[in-house]
Amino acid sequence: MATEVAVWVPATTANLGSGFDCLGAALDFGNRFHFALREGGEPVQVVGAQIGGENLAYRGFALMYERLGQPVPPVTLTLELNVPLARGLGSSATAIVAGLRAAHYLLGNPMPESQVLAWAVGLEGHPDNVVPAWWGGCRLTCGERVCLIPWHPEIIPVFAIPEFELSTAQARAVLPSQIPYPDAVANLGALGCLLQGLREGSPELLRTGLRDHLHQPYRRGLIPGYDPVEAAALAAGAYGVVISGAGPTLLALSTPAQADGVAKAMVQAWQGVGIGALSRVSRVSDQGAQVA
Ligand SMILES: Nc1ncnc2c1ncn2[C@@H]1O[C@H](COP(=O)(O)OP(=O)(O)OP(=O)(O)O)[C@@H](O)[C@H]1O
Ligand SMILES: N[C@@H](CCO)C(=O)O
The missing domain is CATH 3.30.70.890 (GHMP kinase, C-terminal domain)
Structure with a gap:
């Protein structure tokens, strides 16, 4: 079993005006999160950047273990952040997606991807950043249905x-x-x-x-x-x-x-x-x- 993993997640722009809470697009820059399991010590050590509120990368990571009924292992989390915080560019979604994807990988990918994505959307509260961050492209989400929206290259x-x-x-x-x-x-x-x-x-x-x-x-x-x-x-x-x-x-x-x-x-x-x-x-x- 792997004991470390890095996840890169793109920034996203959500709503795009009239697509409130359902439409969003992945952008050409993003955040990188590196997770390294440890044998012991404190539950999480964060390196590289301080987050003002709760670290949602760790929250997503822990959620995966909890949903599978497993103890959450101690982890060192290294952040390389290019998406500014609390600016409307999907920073929280990058963290949630990274945490869940990393834990899922370290556990051997036991769940259907659609289930892990649904947990990510549940944690964020709305899908319009998380879904394009997960899949890339411009995405419209309606319940469980996700549509890829063509984006003209001249826009x-x-x-x-x-x-x-x-x-x-x-x-x-x-x-x-x-x-x-x-x-x-x-x-x-x-x-x-x-x-x-x-x-x-x-x-x-x-x-x-x-x-x-x-x-x-x-x-x-x-x-x-x-x-x-x-x-x-x-x-x-x-x-x-x-x-x-x-x-x-x-x-x-x-x-x-x-x-x-x-x-x-x-x-x-x-x-x-x-x-x-x-x-x-x-x-x-x-x-x-x-x-x-
Ligand atoms: N890169 C990150 N790593 C870990 N936790 C984060 C990160 N970015 C945001 N968070 C957590 O998510 C909380 C909410 O972020 P918030 O949704 O206000 O910002 P945003 O994601 O930039 O906005 P938007 O969703 O409009 O794009 C932050 O207070 C912080 O606790
Ligand atoms: N659709 C969400 C995106 C921000 O996370 C909103 O506008 O509140």
Whole structure:
């Protein structure tokens, strides 16, 4: 039996506007987690980075052993993090997927992959980061059904990542418990346009499809600078701007030719309201989590 394993998991952007809690895409950068079993000592030693809250990589690791009725072995966990924490780029999903995948591998892969994925989704609470992190690509999840959504290669995701954090818990706390029928209907139509727009690369369909009525109206107030950053991206030629995951990172979809200009404009707009930000011109990647 192996006693150590490394798992690489991609960053993800969830929601993509109208696909709240069901649509997300894997990106071309990610986190690496190395797990080495020990004979004894404290339950977990973490090397490489400090996590503000609970270490969800260890939580996922321990959950696998618990579900199989086995004692959780002591482990040294080494983190190589490239996905910023609490920014809406799926950091928690990378950790959960890595923990479960690592423990599953060390136990000899005894469970169906679909069961391990379901445990990962259960731990995260929603599938739209975990599922693309697991499989790669852009994925729509509806219950147990997962669809690969074609992503036109001329659509470039451009991220503006501000210096401040926003936890998913905070961003979910502002959502109402009920929404009006017209808002639900508007999102049904928008999601249809978005999926077609992502397939075709159609600017008109993307502009319509990125409009959301379920979460963004309630969350944008948590993101100082949202309005000027959005305006700057649109002026620089973006199809639209949405909150990446639960935020505070903002995602613009752009043509390849305009991507760098959109990135620069978004960062400058944030700086214009006194908030530092970094940009990242990314790609949707077919690469899901990898055990090495
Ligand atoms: N790389 C990581 N390794 C271990 N635990 C993590 C990691 N990233 C996040 N966590 C844990 O998950 C908690 C919740 O993270 P949170 O969901 O707010 O951020 P996020 O994943 O960046 O956001 P989003 O889900 O919108 O992309 C963190 O407080 C921390 O306890
Ligand atoms: N769909 C989730 C993604 C963040 O984890 C949300 O927007 O709250």
